[in-house]
Amino acid sequence: MKIIASYSIKGGVGKTAASVNLAYASAKAGNETLLVDLDPQGASSFYFRIGASKKENRGYFFSKKNRLLKQIRGSNYKRLDILPANLSFRNFDIMLNNMSKSKKRLKDILSSLENEYDLIILDCPPNINLLSENVFNAADMVLVPVIPTTLSERTYEQLLTFFKNNGYKRKIIHPFFSMAQSKNSLHHQSIADLEKRHPEFLKSIISFSTEIERMGIHREPVLAYASKKSYVQSYRTLFNEIVKILGKKK
Amino acid sequence: MKTSKINDTRYLLPDDLTKKHFIETLKSYFSVKQIENTSENFSILETFEWNLYRHNILAVRHQNQSITLWNEENLFDDELSFEIEEINARDKFWWDFPDSEAKDILKPMIDLRALHPVYKGVLKIETLNLQNDDGKVLVFCQLISIYEPEKPRTPVMRQVSLSPVTGYGREYEQAVKLLASMQSFKPSLTPLDSLLGAIGLAPTPYTVKPVFKFPHTLSARSAVSSIITTMIEKQRLTEQGIVKDIDTEFLHHYRVAIRMVRAAIVQLREVFPAQDVSMLKQRFGDLARETNHLRDLDVFILDKQRYMDLLPESMKNDLLPMFDDFEKNRQVEAKRISRWIGSRAYRQEMDELQALFINGYSAVETQWSEKTTIELAVTKIQKTYTKIYKAALKINNTTPDEKIHDIRIDCKKLRYLLYFFGSEFKKKKIKVVANHLKSLQDKLGIFNDLTVQGDFLKNYLLQLEHKPKKDIMLIASLGGLISTLYTMQVQEREKCIKELSIFSNDSNRQLFKETFIINTKRK
Numbered sequence: 001m002k003i004i005a006s007y008s009i010k011g012g013v014g015k016t017a018a019s020v021n022l023a024y025a026s027a028k029a030g031n032e033t034l035l036v037d038l039d040p041q042g043a044s045s046f047y048f049r050i051g052a053s054k055k056e057n058r059g060y061f062f063s064k065k066n067r068l069l070k071q072i073r074g075s076n077y078k079r080l081d082i083l084p085a086n087l088s089f090r091n092f093d094i095m096l097n098n099m100s101k102s103k104k105r106l107k108d109i110l111s112s113l114e115n116e117y118d119l120i121i122l123d124c125p126p127n128i129n130l131l132s133e134n135v136f137n138a139a140d141m142v143l144v145p146v147i148p149t150t151l152s153e154r155t156y157e158q159l160l161t162f163f164k165n166n167g168y169k170r171k172i173i174h175p176f177f178s179m180a181q182s183k184n185s186l187h188h189q190s191i192a193d194l195e196k197r198h199p200e201f202l203k204s205i206i207s208f209s210t211e212i213e214r215m216g217i218h219r220e221p222v223l224a225y226a227s228k229k230s231y232v233q234s235y236r237t238l239f240n241e242i243v244k245i246l247g248k249k250k
Numbered sequence: 251m252k253t254s255k256i257n258d259t260r261y262l263l264p265d266d267l268t269k270k271h272f273i274e275t276l277k278s279y280f281s282v283k284q285i286e287n288t289s290e291n292f293s294i295l296e297t298f299e300w301n302l303y304r305h306n307i308l309a310v311r312h313q314n315q316s317i318t319l320w321n322e323e324n325l326f327d328d329e330l331s332f333e334i335e336e337i338n339a340r341d342k343f344w345w346d347f348p349d350s351e352a353k354d355i356l357k358p359m360i361d362l363r364a365l366h367p368v369y370k371g372v373l374k375i376e377t378l379n380l381q382n383d384d385g386k387v388l389v390f391c392q393l394i395s396i397y398e399p400e401k402p403r404t405p406v407m408r409q410v411s412l413s414p415v416t417g418y419g420r421e422y423e424q425a426v427k428l429l430a431s432m433q434s435f436k437p438s439l440t441p442l443d444s445l446l447g448a449i450g451l452a453p454t455p456y457t458v459k460p461v462f463k464f465p466h467t468l469s470a471r472s473a474v475s476s477i478i479t480t481m482i483e484k485q486r487l488t489e490q491g492i493v494k495d496i497d498t499e500f501l502h503h504y505r506v507a508i509r510m511v512r513a514a515i516v517q518l519r520e521v522f523p524a525q526d527v528s529m530l531k532q533r534f535g536d537l538a539r540e541t542n543h544l545r546d547l548d549v550f551i552l553d554k555q556r557y558m559d560l561l562p563e564s565m566k567n568d569l570l571p572m573f574d575d576f577e578k579n580r581q582v583e584a585k586r587i588s589r590w591i592g593s594r595a596y597r598q599e600m601d602e603l604q605a606l607f608i609n610g611y612s613a614v615e616t617q618w619s620e621k622t623t624i625e626l627a628v629t630k631i632q633k634t635y636t637k638i639y640k641a642a643l644k645i646n647n648t649t650p651d652e653k654i655h656d657i658r659i660d661c662k663k664l665r666y667l668l669y670f671f672g673s674e675f676k677k678k679k680i681k682v683v684a685n686h687l688k689s690l691q692d693k694l695g696i697f698n699d700l701t702v703q704g705d706f707l708k709n710y711l712l713q714l715e716h717k718p719k720k721d722i723m724l725i726a727s728l729g730g731l732i733s734t735l736y737t738m739q740v741q742e743r744e745k746c747i748k749e750l751s752i753f754s755n756d757s758n759r760q761l762f763k764e765t766f767i768i769n770t771k772r773k
């Protein structure tokens with residue numbers, strides 16, 4: 001079982017769009033897949049037509065496996081399950097602070113799902129806090145969508161610095177370009193610059209497209225309703241690239 | 251290996267249930283969403299030995315020249331299938347197919363066997379997910395229908411599979427109840443068995459290896475008749491495959507079966523009158539000899555790559571003209587054999603031979619014909635083993651090759667005796683004996699094959715002399731090949747000598763003495 005986090009300090013960069021489509025691609029490739037919606041806003045649960053859990057089920061997440069399993073819902077696709085967002089997620093940090101081993105809680109509970117899933121994808125809220133540190137400890141790969149602008153570059157480098165200063169392995173960070181606009185010359189320039197400075201950028205690029213934007217109307221992964229379009233297929237290409245990288249690691 | 255959480259439930263729908271009623275019933279509780287609907291001509295592919303079935307795999311060949319393989323737990327699940335795309339109409343061996351995961355799966359399973367259609371029909375797959383009003387799927391539901399091509403209205407089989415969606419257990423129970431209310435039938439067989447059964451296919455895996463078990467008191471002649479009858483049946487089952495030239499295994503098994511018949515006649519000759527033995531020997535021998543040449547060619551052609559790999563890179567292709575010759579000869583020879591086995595004369599001869607044994611061979615009593623089977627078995631096995639170990643003791647580095655070949659033939663005889671009578675003795679011990687023997691035979695077999703191959707190539711080389719145009723490079727590569735085979739043969743010889751000394755050592759002799767005795771309790 002592997003764990004991928006879709007993460008960025010910045011909001012609105014395409015973390016959820018990537019999580020949802022990668023999870024779909026993974027299930028279609030035959031993997032038992034779990035998408036964990038860690039964002040209390042519940043965007044990825046929404047895309048799969050699963051309501052956020054209404055009860056403030058305080059604390060369940062970081063304690064018992066059975067209670068966790070009970071929250072899981074199947075999606076409309078075989079082999080793709082969702083752990084929906086929960087309002088109590090707003091208080092993650094307070095909750096975690098009160099627990100022992102507060103930075104490894106997520107890792108522990110997720111590894112108890114070893115026999116159930118081949119791949120777990122974490123859709124993370126923006127910010128750096130105790131929850132994100134749990135994510136960094138749990139994930140085999142931290143996938144970072146980066147919109148090719150100068151500002152995004154700075155936030156990306158903030159993340160690298162944070163990893164360095166706090167002793168996390170920088171190797172697990174894999175950035176990719178998100179919402180890239182082919183007609184925008186500034187984007188072109190940024191991509192060229194960033195690739196030079198940061199060779200760790202993945203080859204697959206997710207372009208800006210209205211088809212992707214419309215996911216909220218369809219309430220489906222874009223791969224499910226527009227799989228033939230080339231800029232939609234790049235999610236599948238991205239997934240294949242990720243699988244190769246995860247396959248190489250032991 | 252991917253995780254599998256398959257817990258589908260399958261139901262066969264009753265014939266008189268209309269599709270409309272089926273959908274209406276589901277709609278009483280769910281909204282039914284038809285996602286996908288494919289309908290096409292298809293065929294089910296198998297080998298003569300049902301190799302895929304034995305590995306719980308279903309292979310379907312589609313209209314569009316592709317093949318899908320399913321593990322039986324994932325039958326008709328598109329995402330958990332293995333595909334072979336863009337095949338040609340005549341592709342039937344694994345090596346004919348383009349590289350793919352599916353090809354890698356097939357290779358060890360079917361080996362030299364060809365895939366051929368065992369069923370043709372129309373396959374319709376409908377996904378009918380059961381949802382709530384918000385468009386959330388609550389139960390996955392798939393309807394598989396199979397039709398005969400001439401009867402597109404009445405399905406031969408309709409199977410519904412339901413699979414639960416995590417967290418919607420109650421809805422799943424509800425769907426199960428609805429299906430039960432329609433008198434659908436939940437088969438207790440495995441998914442593949444119930445599918446094949448529903449369309450009238452009964453897999454009967456063929457194997458040339460016989461299993462015999464005789465009543466203790468059965469007369470020796472009756473036992474031998476029964477051995478021969480069984481092997482003739484096995485031989486005859488391969489005939490159609492040879493006539494149609496489906497794959498080379500048919501002829502191979504045909505010959506194995508005849509070889510066992512001949513072994514029974516010659517090695518157990520005492521149960522028949524002497525003049526009958528020479529008549530039978532002659533008639534079965536003729537059948538075998540007729541096919542010698544085709545088998546030789548098959549073996550060479552199958553090993554083409556191995557031969558080429560024995561030569562330096564730059565010379566590999568120089569052998570190709572020889573293989574072209576072989577392949578041309580094979581075509582001619584295969585046609586001849588096909589016509590021969592398809593002929594009335596052949597059929598008459600086989601019917602006659604078969605009739606001689608089917609109710610027990612009838613002839614005057616002989617010294618051995620009325621003794622018990624076990625007496626015959628013990629006497630023959632002990633005698634053959636004694637002969638082998640005595641000969642083995644005399645083997646050293648200066649022994650001529652022929653002596654080693656003689657031992658190989660006796661080992662083969664011993665092997666056949668174990669096939670015939672093995673079940674009369676203690677199972678565990680027989681297993682040990684058989685393993686020893688197999689290990690020895692493998693070495694002797696390689697040694698012999700190298701000799702035969704070398705001779706075959708030499709003959710081919712000599713015959714090139716009469717050709718008007720001489721291909722120097724072919725001749726050179728043949729020379730290279732013959733000397734390589736010879737070097738290998740010398741090495742193998744040493745291994746054989748070593749193995750023979752083990753086979754004839756004291757503990758093995760003791761083992762034979764203990765194992766093959768009269769009055770053993772069978773286990």
Ligand SMILES: Nc1ncnc2c1ncn2[C@@H]1O[C@H](COP(=O)(O)OP(=O)(O)OP(=O)(O)O)[C@@H](O)[C@H]1O
Nearest residue numbers: 011012013014015016017126179207208209212213
């Ligand atoms: N490639 C794209 N092309 C066009 N629109 C996109 C693309 N990717 C995402 N969007 C849209 O941009 C918005 C933000 O995307 P998304 O929700 O995936 O980002 P996020 O990083 O998860 O945001 P948040 O930080 O709020 O969780 C959404 O409305 C989404 O539909």
Ligand SMILES: [Mg+2]
Nearest residue numbers: 015016039043
């Ligand atoms: Mg988001």
